[in-house]
Amino acid sequence: MRKVGEKIAESTNLDTVTSAKECLDVIELSYKHLPDYLKPCLLYFASFQEDEKISFTNLAWLWTIEGFIPNTVVAESLLNDLIGRSLIMVSKKRSIGGVRTCHIHDVLHDFCVTKAKEEKFMQLASNGKTDFSSSFYENRRLCIDRSLYWAERIGNLQVRQFIPEIKRSDPSEVLRNQRLYGINAIMDIEPFKPRVSLTNKQADYMIKMANRLRKLKCQCKEPLKLRLDALQLETLSVNDVLLPQSVMSNIGRLPNLVVLKLEHRAFQQEKWDIEDEEFLTLKVLKLRSLKITTWNASDESLPNLEQLLVENCFHLQEIPSVVGEILTLKMIEVKRCGESLENSVRQIQEEQEGYGNEVLKVLIYPLDSST
Structure with a gap:
């Protein structure tokens, strides 16, 4: 064979x-x-x-x-x-x-x-190109191409898995569509992991209907005002959401969060403080193009962090020294940041090498790097 x-x-x-x-x-x-x-x-x-x-x-x-x-x-x-x-x-x-x-x-x-x-095995449907003969209903699966047009034509469809392109639709309209029998159940299962751009109104509705959401990417048109701590998120990406410190602290208490990506205007303030027992399950932290200048972390935060990636954070002065003491940390990668931040990472590397830490890998790509 x-x-x-x-x-x-x-x-x-x-x-x-x-x-x-x-x-x-x-x-x-x-x-x-x-x-x-x-x-x-x-x-x-x-x-x-x-x-x-x-x-x-x-x-x-x-x-x-x-x-x-x-x-x-x-x-x-x-x-x-x-x-x-x-x-x-x-x-x-x-x-x-x-x-x-x-x-x-x-x-x-x-x-x-x-x-x-x-x-x-599967019937593919696209606007105006599907024959609704008896053979149509013999298929075990229906793949709807981008549009809810078919929801009005196929009667009592029982949906096992439905991931709409919410960027092109109003989520509330998608979820209120009564033709999609079982959509509320689908919203309660782990595989529903949409990547969406949300206003606060849309996001509030989505989160109320999907309280077991595992993966969420938010790019809001206005400052984010949500109770994300009610979710069971494992992966969270936020972009242009202007998070206040209080919301960041709530995110830090998410019990299952493994990956956190903060990009562009993720913060309202120029300072980020991580308190004790925040981000206890986090393994991957990515900071990209942030405006913050100061980042503080307590000794009892981020205990399971494995990867730290910092990119285009020109204003950030240094990485907290306690980050280097995290026993699970395997990699720090810095791309196109300021000299002060780069020096703080080199200092962490030197200290860990002095302690005999051969696991930690440090990658630094200066501002003039094309990588």
Whole structure:
């Protein structure tokens, strides 16, 4: 089987395929030799757009909720299997290893769309291009392309997974659509992780309806005035939200927060104080293009931090020295910041080396660096 897989991988290099028929034959052969548990994972790529960069995290959740895999832990090995067979390509890797985003070749995407329809695995719908014959309702899944137009045409659709493009719609209108039976239940499960730009009114409504939201990216048109501490967030990205110190303290008490990204006008003040027992579960902290000048942290904050990334924070004078004492810290990366901040990081590095710390990796890219 391995030899067959290697032969297929070589053949799917489109430069060596002399005809469209030969190309499809090779892909068909590749699909035929896939283990049964991998076939639905591959066909599910039909639900994405051609050339779309697909988040591995989102893909893992979708595979799980569809029942293809028992949990997200096994998703990476299955995706790597598809990559090893040259059926899926890596778009971007994570800094700590693994796949961040992936994509599928347009020819393979066309194959998945056709095969999904043939096997009644999935029906793809786009405005004005779908035949609502009896065969339409025989499909196990319906992929709606960007529009809620279909919600008014397909009657009592029972939705297992619904991720609208909220940037193009009013979230309250999406959630009030009574045709989407079960949408409230969907809002209460972990895989619903929209990336949205929100006003306070929209965000308030979303958070009330999605109190088990795991991942949230906010870019507000006005200062953020939300009770985010009521959520069970694991990943939070905030951009242009003008957070007061009180809200930052509430965020610091989120019990499951692992990744926090603060960008541009994330703060109202020029000073950030992290108090005792804040950000107890945080592992990754990214600060980018912030206006703050001072950052203080207590000895009992950030006890599980593994990565600190600081980029384009020209006004920030230094990294708190206590950060270097965090036992779990593996990396500090500084890009295009001021000399004072760079010196504070070098001092942390020297102190840790003096203590025999060989784990901490420090990367500094000066202002004149093109990296």
